[in-house]
Every structure is written in C-alpha cells, then in structure tokens.
Amino acid sequence: MSAHLRHLRYVMGENPVTLFSFVLFFLLLALGLFGPWLAPYDPLASDTANALKPPSWAHPFGTDNLGRDVFSRVITATRLDLAISVAAVSLSFVAGSVAGVCAGYFGGVTDKLISRLTDTIMAFPLFVLAMGIVSALGNTIENIVYTTAVINFPFYARVARAEANSRREAGFVEAARLSGNGHGRILLFHMGPNIMPPMMVQISLNMGYAILNAAGLSFIGLGVRPPTPEWGIMVAEGAKFIVSGEWWLAIFPGAALMLAVLCFNLLGDGLRDLIDPRMRT
Amino acid sequence: MESRNPLLAVDNLSLEFRTRTGVVKALENVSFEIEKGQTVGVVGESGSGKSVMSYAIMGISDPAARITSGRIVFGGISLFEKSGQELQEMRGREISMIFQSPRTALNPIRTIGSQLEDVIYRHSSFRGRQIRGRALDLLNQVHIPDPEKRYHAYPFELSGGMCQRVMIAIAISSNPWLLIADEPVTGLDVTTQAAIMDLIKDAARERNMGTILITHDLGLAAEYCDRIIVMHSGHVVEVADTEHLFMRPRHPYTAKLIGATPNASRDLAELSSIPGNLPDLRAELPACRYSERCEHLKEDCLEPPLPRLETEAGHLVACRYPL
Amino acid sequence: MKGDSLLLIGRRLLQAAPVVMGIIVVTFILTRALPGDPAVFFAGPAADEKSIAEIRASLGLDKSWPEQFWVYLQNLARGDLGKSISTGQPVMEEIATRLPASLELTLMGLLLAVAIAIPLGILAATRPNSFVDHLCRLVVTIGVSLPTFFTGLFLVYIFYFLLGLSPAPLGRLSIIHISPDHVTGFYLIDSLIAGDLEVFRAALSQMILPASTLAIFALAPLARMTRAAMLGVLSSDYVRTARASGLSSRTVLWVYAFQNAMLPVLTTLGMVFSFLLGANVLVEKVFAWPGIGSFAIEALIASDYAAVQGFVLAMALMYVLLNLAIDILYTVVDPRIGLEG
Numbered sequence: 003m004s005a006h007l008r009h010l011r012y013v014m015g016e017n018p019v020t021l022f023s024f025v026l027f028f029l030l031l032a033l034g035l036f037g038p039w040l041a042p043y044d045p046l047a048s049d050t051a052n053a054l055k056p057p058s059w060a061h062p063f064g065t066d067n068l069g070r071d072v073f074s075r076v077i078t079a080t081r082l083d084l085a086i087s088v089a090a091v092s093l094s095f096v097a098g099s100v101a102g103v104c105a106g107y108f109g110g111v112t113d114k115l116i117s118r119l120t121d122t123i124m125a126f127p128l129f130v131l132a133m134g135i136v137s138a139l140g141n142t143i144e145n146i147v148y149t150t151a152v153i154n155f156p157f158y159a160r161v162a163r164a165e166a167n168s169r170r171e172a173g174f175v176e177a178a179r180l181s182g183n184g185h186g187r188i189l190l191f192h193m194g195p196n197i198m199p200p201m202m203v204q205i206s207l208n209m210g211y212a213i214l215n216a217a218g219l220s221f222i223g224l225g226v227r228p229p230t231p232e233w234g235i236m237v238a239e240g241a242k243f244i245v246s247g248e249w250w251l252a253i254f255p256g257a258a259l260m261l262a263v264l265c266f267n268l269l270g271d272g273l274r275d276l277i278d279p280r281m282r283t
Numbered sequence: 284m285e286s287r288n289p290l291l292a293v294d295n296l297s298l299e300f301r302t303r304t305g306v307v308k309a310l311e312n313v314s315f316e317i318e319k320g321q322t323v324g325v326v327g328e329s330g331s332g333k334s335v336m337s338y339a340i341m342g343i344s345d346p347a348a349r350i351t352s353g354r355i356v357f358g359g360i361s362l363f364e365k366s367g368q369e370l371q372e373m374r375g376r377e378i379s380m381i382f383q384s385p386r387t388a389l390n391p392i393r394t395i396g397s398q399l400e401d402v403i404y405r406h407s408s409f410r411g412r413q414i415r416g417r418a419l420d421l422l423n424q425v426h427i428p429d430p431e432k433r434y435h436a437y438p439f440e441l442s443g444g445m446c447q448r449v450m451i452a453i454a455i456s457s458n459p460w461l462l463i464a465d466e467p468v469t470g471l472d473v474t475t476q477a478a479i480m481d482l483i484k485d486a487a488r489e490r491n492m493g494t495i496l497i498t499h500d501l502g503l504a505a506e507y508c509d510r511i512i513v514m515h516s517g518h519v520v521e522v523a524d525t526e527h528l529f530m531r532p533r534h535p536y537t538a539k540l541i542g543a544t545p546n547a548s549r550d551l552a553e554l555s556s557i558p559g560n561l562p563d564l565r566a567e568l569p570a571c572r573y574s575e576r577c578e579h580l581k582e583d584c585l586e587p588p589l590p591r592l593e594t595e596a597g598h599l600v601a602c603r604y605p606l
Numbered sequence: 607m608k609g610d611s612l613l614l615i616g617r618r619l620l621q622a623a624p625v626v627m628g629i630i631v632v633t634f635i636l637t638r639a640l641p642g643d644p645a646v647f648f649a650g651p652a653a654d655e656k657s658i659a660e661i662r663a664s665l666g667l668d669k670s671w672p673e674q675f676w677v678y679l680q681n682l683a684r685g686d687l688g689k690s691i692s693t694g695q696p697v698m699e700e701i702a703t704r705l706p707a708s709l710e711l712t713l714m715g716l717l718l719a720v721a722i723a724i725p726l727g728i729l730a731a732t733r734p735n736s737f738v739d740h741l742c743r744l745v746v747t748i749g750v751s752l753p754t755f756f757t758g759l760f761l762v763y764i765f766y767f768l769l770g771l772s773p774a775p776l777g778r779l780s781i782i783h784i785s786p787d788h789v790t791g792f793y794l795i796d797s798l799i800a801g802d803l804e805v806f807r808a809a810l811s812q813m814i815l816p817a818s819t820l821a822i823f824a825l826a827p828l829a830r831m832t833r834a835a836m837l838g839v840l841s842s843d844y845v846r847t848a849r850a851s852g853l854s855s856r857t858v859l860w861v862y863a864f865q866n867a868m869l870p871v872l873t874t875l876g877m878v879f880s881f882l883l884g885a886n887v888l889v890e891k892v893f894a895w896p897g898i899g900s901f902a903i904e905a906l907i908a909s910d911y912a913a914v915q916g917f918v919l920a921m922a923l924m925y926v927l928l929n930l931a932i933d934i935l936y937t938v939v940d941p942r943i944g945l946e947g
Contacts, residue, residue, distance in 0.1 A: 259756060
C-alpha cells in the first residue's frame with residue numbers, strides 16, 4: 003500500500019497536470035456537498051431591478067435576465083450536475099460490470115447475447131439514442147439518468163468482458179473453482195476485485211462524457227426544468243443574450259461545465275498512468 | 284594486414300542515449316576495421332550494443348542517441364562529415380542492411396514488388412519498365428520461385444524465409460560495398476537459415492562485398508565469418524580471425540561464450556553458462572564492464588584505462604590479464 | 607485479388623445486416639415504450655372511448671407485438687415513418703428536406719477537423735516534445751472537455767458580437783439571400799452550380815462558425831489517434847528498413863509511415879462521426895440551423911414521438927452506412943484484412 007502511495011506521489015510530482023486535476027476534483031466535491039451554503043445569494047431569488055448586470059464585486063459572475071446571481075446559481079448547480087452523472091455512471095458501472103463479467107466468464111450464449119446488446123447500442127450515435135430514449139421514457143430527470151446509464155453501459159461491459167475473459171483460465175480462478183466455490187462466489191470474490199483497476203480508469207474517463215451528455219440533454223430542454231439551476235440549462239437560457247453581448251449568463255456556467263469535464267478527463271489519464279504506466283501516450 | 288585502406292574503419296566510437304531516467308552509455312570506444320570482401324561477425328548477448336553500432340554506421344540511430352566521440356570512416360571518407368542528404372543517398376546504395384524478423388521489416392500494405400521498385404528507383408538510373416525488369420532480375424537472383432507471381436504478393440502472404448530473400452534483394456539492388464546483416468536468420472527454421480546464409484555469402488562473394496554479420500550465435504559466426512568481433516556491454520572485448528579466436532580465446536568473456544555454445548564434439552553437460560547479467564549502463568561503470576561477471580578479476584581491473592592488447596598479429600583483446 | 611476484394615465487400619454488407627436489424631428492433635421498442643397509451647395520446651384530451659379505440663385500430667396498436675413489428679417493417683420498407691403530429695407532414699418527408707442542411711454542416715465540420723487534426727498529429731509525432739507536440743496535447747485535452755454548445759456560443763460572442771466578422775447565427779443563409787436551386791441540397795455546392803458566388807460567400811460565412819464548432823469537437827480524438835499511430839509506425843521495423851534503404855524522407859514519411867498510420871485513424875473517423883451526429887443537434891440549436899437536429903429538438907419538446915424515432919432511425923442508419931463505407935475502404939486499402947473474419 004505504501005508503495006502505491008509513493009508511486010502516487012511520484013506521479014503527482016512528475017505530472018503537475020494530475021495534481022491540478024486532483025485539486026479541481028476536491029473543489030468540485032466541496033461545491034457539490036456544500037454548494038447551497040457557500041452560495042452568497044439565493045439561486046432562485048429574482049431581483050428585476052438588478053437584471054443583466056455584468057460581473058462586479060457584488061455579483062462576480064453578473065446577474066441574469068431576472069436579476070438572479072449567476073455565481074450562486076453556478077455553485078448550486080454543481081450538486082445536481084454531479085448527482086446526475088454520478089448516478090448514471092454508477093448504474094452503468096454496476097450493470098456493465100455484471101453483464102461484462104458474466105459474458106467474459108461464461109462465454110457461449112451469454113457472451114453472444116450481451117455482446118449483441120452492446121454492439122446494438124454502439125451502432126447508434128449515442129447522443130441521438132439518448133434523445134430517442136428520453137422521448138420514449140418521458141422527459142424527467144430520472145429518465146435522463148437512466149438514459150445516460152444506458153448509453154454508457156457498453157463501455158463498462160466491454161472492459162469487464164475483456165478483463166474477465168483474460169482471467170477465465172487464470173490460476174487463481176481455477177484454484178477457486180477446484181476448492182468448490184460456485185460461479186457466484188468466484189465472480190464476486192475472485193473476478194470482481196481483479197477487474198476493479200481497469201474499471202476505475204474507465205469510470206474516471208467516462209465521467210466527463212457522462213456530464214457532457216447530461217448537460218447536452220438539458221441544453222436542448224430535456225430533463226431539468228427552469229428555474230432549477232443546472233449548467234446545461236443555464237447555458238441554454240443565457241444563449242439568447244450572447245448576441246446582444248451579455249456573455250456572462252452563458253459563459254460562466256459553460257466554463258464550469260468545461261472545468262468539471264476537464265477535471266475528470268485529466269483524472270482519468272492520471273489514474274491510467276498510475277495503474278498502467280505502459281499505456282501512456 | 285597487407286592493405287592499409289580498409290573499407291570501413293570504426294575508430295573510438297562512443298555513443299549514448301539521453302533518456303528520462305539517465306544517460307545510457309551504449310557504446311564506448313568501439314574500434315574495428317573491415318576489408319573489402321571480408322565477412323566479419325559481431326557477436327555478443329542482446330544488449331551488448333551490436334545493433335546500436337550498426338544503426339550508427341547506417342546513420343539511422345534513434346533521435347535520442349548522441350555520438351560523443353570517434354569517427355566512422357567508410358571508403359576513406361568520414362561519415363560524420365557527410366550531410367544528411369549524402370548519407371541518405373549512401374544508404375541502400377553503398378551500405379545496405381537487412382534485419383531480424385523480415386516479415387515485420389517489410390511494409391505490410393505494399394506489395395514486395397513495389398517496395399523493391401521504390402529502392403531501385405531511388406538508387407539507379409533505371410526508369411519506367413526497366414525498373415520492373417531489374418526488380419524481377421533481383422528476385423531471381425535471391426532464388427524466389429515464380430517471381431512474376433510473387434511480385435504482387437504482400438509480405439503477410441510470404442514465409443519468413445521468402446521475406447528475408449526479398450530483404451536481401453532490396454539490400455543488394457545497388458551492389459553495395461558493405462552489407463550489414465543484423466540477426467538475419469534468427470527465428471527462421473534451420474534449413475531456411477542455411478539457405479539464407481548461403482545466399483548472403485554468395486551475394487557477397489560475387490560483388491566482393493564486405494559483410495558484417497551481427498549474431499548471438501557463435502556457431503553461425505564461426506561458420507561464415509573471416510573475423511569475429513566480440514562485444515560486451517558496449518565494449519569491443521576481443522577481435523581476431525575466426526580460427527584464432529576459437530583456438531585460443533584470450534578474453535574471459537569470449538572463452539565463456541565459446542563454452543556456452545553447444546558443440547557436437549563436446550558433451551552438453553560441460554556447457555557453461557555465463558553468470559550474472561549485463562550491467563546497468565546508466566550507472567557509473569568500472570573500466571572493464573565485464574569485471575562484475577569475471578572469474579579472473581584482479582583489483583586493478585576496475586581502474587581505467589581499459590587496455591587494448593595485441594597478443595599476436597591481428598588478435599586484439601581488451602583485458603589486462605588475457606588468458 | 608480483385609475478385610477477393612469484391613467478395614470481402616459483399617461479406618461486409620452481409621455483416622451489416624444484423625446491425626441494421628438491431629437498430630430497427632431498438633427503434634421499434636422505443637416507439638412502443640411510450641408511457642401511457644399512444645392511442646389516448648394521439649386522440650387528444652377530448653376523445654371518448656370509441657374514438658380512442660378507432661385510433662388504436664388505425665395505428666395497429668390492437669394487434670400483438672409481433673404483428674405490430676411486421677407492420678412496422680412493412681412501413682419502413684415503404685419509407686413510411688409515420689406522420690409528425692407537430693407539422694402534419696410525413697416524417698420521412700420532413701427528414702428528407704432537412705437532411706442536406708445537417709449533412710452539409712456535419713461533413714464540413716469533419717472536413718475541417720481532418721484538415722487540421724491530421725497535419726497536427728503528424729507534426730507532433732515527427733517532432734516529439736517540440737512546440738507543436740505540446741500544442742497537440744493541449745488541443746487534445748481541451749478539445750474533449752469542451753461542451754459543443756459552449757464552444758459555439760463562445761465563438762458567436764467573439765466573432766459576431768465583439769469582432770463583427772460573422773453574420774448573425776441564424777440559419778444557413780441570411781434573409782436577404784435566396785437559397786440556390788435545389789440540386790444536391792448543399793448550399794455551397796448548389797450555389798456554385800448556379801454560378802452565384804454572392805450566395806456561395808453568404809452561405810460559407812454562415813457555415814464557418816458552426817462548422818468550426820463541430821471541428822473543434824472532432825479535432826481532439828483525431829489528432830490524438832494520428833499522433834499515437836504515427837509514433838507507433840515511425841518506430842516500426844518497416845520504417846527502419848525504408849530508412850536503411852536510403853529512401854527519401856518524403857517517401858519514408860508519406861508512402862511508408864503515413865499510409866500505415868491512417869488505418870487506425872480511419873477507424874477513429876467512424877467513432878468521431880458518431881459523436882458529430884450527436885454534437886450536430888446541439889450546434890444546430892445554437893446556430894438556428896434548419897437541419898434534422900433542430901427538427902428533432904422541436905419534436906422532442908412537443909412529444910412528437912414518431913418524428914423523434916424517425917430521426918433516431920435515420921441517424922443510426924446514416925452511421926451504419928458510414929461505418930460500412932469505412933470498412934469497405936479499409937478492405938481496399940489494407941490487403942491483410944482478408945485474413946480475418
């Protein structure tokens with residue numbers, strides 16, 4: 003374990019970018035957890051006298067067309083944005099791991115079925131499929147979560163399948179089988195822990211995409227409804243004002259979104275270096 | 284040693300790699316000569332610098348490589364004084380090289396005919412249909428059956444031996460003066476090995492071409508080479524005519540290498556392996572890089588300079604206490 | 607050789623069949639997964655039991671699922687994707703009239719991305735740790751993190767509001783221009799065919815910002831793959847052979863390295879196209895582009911499900927077609943492909 007920590011410190015020292023992404027990650031986490039208390043104003047309170055004011059000391063990110071404080075709204079939105087993507091990624095992680103490990107371990111028909119399913123999902127342009135699923139399931143936040151989970155499912159299933167497949171004949175699995183463990187136990191206690199590292203990398207690489215996807219859906223008016231503060235919808239609402247020069251309405255939530263995605267992408271790259279230095283590009 | 288005008292003279296060549304984890308001193312004061320028509324074997328374990336040296340002669344070293352001292356003189360002209368353009372034109376025309384694993388050494392998505400044509404076009408005055416004629420002629424010379432048909436084949440459609448024949452055809456297309464063969468038969472089956480080696484030997488004899496045969500197989504070197512250079516950890520430890528070297532190896536490493544090579548006349552049980560590994564070339568090293576593995580180590584062996592003794596005419600050894 | 611290629615292409619086409627079937631099944635399921643009773647939904651709030659039952663029968667919803675699927679297949683074969691409830695037009699027609707706008711934009715974005723990403727990746731790979739290499743890494747990292755709609759708005763702010771270089775982000779052509787006669791549906795091409803340079807310029811100026819937005823999005827994966835593939839190929843045995851044979855740097859780089867490096871890039875191109883089809887929807891919204899993306903968004907908001915599912919199907923089929931084209935191209939370019947499969 004201490005070797006891992008030392009390696010971690012080495013990677014951090016070697017790579018200030020990863021360090022930066024860690025700092026950003028904890029900032030996001032803090033905003034997600036304590037956002038409502040950190041926001042200087044009520045994110046929903048309108049103040050029409052102070053509408054469309056550019057950034058100032060009182061309102062660092064300016065105010066929107068209803069006089070709401072953009073800074074407070076951006077901060078408060080962190081929780082919802084992260085919650086949607088964390089929930090979606092957790093769902094696809096669990097479903098993808100189970101399906102993938104079963105496909106890789108059992109092979110045969112199970113493998114064929116699950117592979118056919120992932121192939122079919124991947125045959126769609128994923129964002130377009132997400133739009134189709136939301137329209138079929140109904141336009142709610144929960145359905146945004148399910149949809150995002152569905153389109154990310156293949157990534158996890160494929161990694162888990164490949165990892166399980168390569169370990170199917172491994173010594174420790176064979177040993178567990180010979181000592182009388184059932185398939186369930188083998189999968190849970192022997193396969194599971196072994197496929198975790200690559201799955202963790204997949205999570206952090208996928209998280210950014212999940213955030214982008216969810217924000218994209220709310221940008222086109224699905225899921226989250228105004229006046230709920232959420233980055234995608236805030237950019238959508240602010241878009242009208244860009245052409246007249248009130249840039250702060252859309253740019254700040256957009257930048258927050260970008261930083262969040264950047265953070266997870268960098269984290270994913272860093273984690274991949276940490277776990278598998280050979281995959282460096 | 285009647286001629287004092289060697290085809291190739293490598294003189295005190297040192298080369299290092301700059302890497303993130305330190306400077307690797309891959310070659311140190313490497314010197315040797317090759318005469319026209321002579322076949323010289325370079326033997327040593329992997330990592331001893333054989334390939335690095337041949338890339339340096341070709342001028343195709345890795346970008347991280349830096350030559351820190353010495354000269355390479357080919358046909359009386361120092362290669363380091365030539366421009367990149369001149370070196371490029373010299374490669375494949377005056378010095379050619381063939382490699383290990385011929386199937387990956389050829390472009391996978393280009394027919395062998397086109398690859399041969401690329402080189403002929405580059406180095407000859409043949410144009411148009413003459414190029415194809417020359418290419419077919421070369422494929423015939425390296426005994427490729429049915430060259431008309433093979434002409435349009437891709438490397439993956441041919442066996443390793445066939446690909447190596449194509450490589451040889453490419454290499455000799457401009458009748459070079461020097462051919463460097465880097466482990467040319469490693470990984471091929473035994474009968475193919477002999478056929479390929481004979482092909483190289485005949486091609487060299489017909490053209491009075493100098494040949495450097497890089498190999499870890501001492502038996503192969505013994506069979507085909509006039510002279511042998513033994514390398515260890517970036518040093519040339521012994522140079523001698525083949526017969527001399529086998530009759531009386533003077534460097535402990537050479538003696539061990541000869542002992543490690545299975546020989547029909549000797550019992551396999553006597554086969555001695557060489558203890559220890561190659562030293563880490565990033566570290567500060569003693570003058571003699573074999574000292575760590577040497578059974579005859581004496582205290583002053585670690586002191587520079589590394590000697591180069593001529594124990595008899597043409598037999599050089601880099602050891603203070605030759606056997 | 608030639609016959610083999612044709613055979614392989616035929617096999618690819620056959621392999622695409624189950625994928626297309628999967629897509630049709632999924633879109634069928636999506637059309638049936640509508641919450642509540644579609645018939646009630648279609649009949650409207652004022653309908654009584656009888657009219658709902660009539661609508662159910664007219665929609666074929668009273669039949670069993672396999673029967674419904676059969677009907678769905680027959681309709682598809684006839685190019686019938688149902689009617690859009692918001693416009694009253696057949697969905698097929700709506701999509702067909704709007705497709706060229708989307709396709710023109712997407713292809714332009716892809717073209718721009720390829721034109722920048724591939725040289726960038728090559729330069730980065732041939733000059734490791736140089737300025738270009740660092741630039742490439744920066745572009746790759748930032749590029750994948752930028753939400754397309756954010757990039758689009760940002761560009762609008764800079765180039766329209768601040769600098770005034772671009773026209774207002776309002777569609778394919780400003781109202782003072784008349785769209786060129788329909789030949790291909792691509793304004794850039796049609797205006798050239800009509801010989802109307804004025805319209806061509808106007809269409810191009812409307813196109814630049816949205817196409818750049820898409821290009822910035824598509825740039826990252828392409829540049830990343832080009833760089834990685836080039837690095838791999840440049841250290842390959844056959845490039846070493848080519849160098850040792852004294853081939854000119856140009857031949858080594860373009861004939862030996864580049865052609866091999868483009869194979870994985872070609873595969874990436876398919877994936878990038880998939881992302882672009884999604885990103886296109888967002889960009890169309892930002893730039894009020896009258897393509898199928900905008901149409902789908904309107905349909906989504908209006909719960910016009912036939913239109914949305916038609917859109918999903920059309921996009922998926924387009925993606926399959928592109929992948930097929932890439933596969934076929936691959937078969938032609940890479941002689942080894944016949945070995946597998």
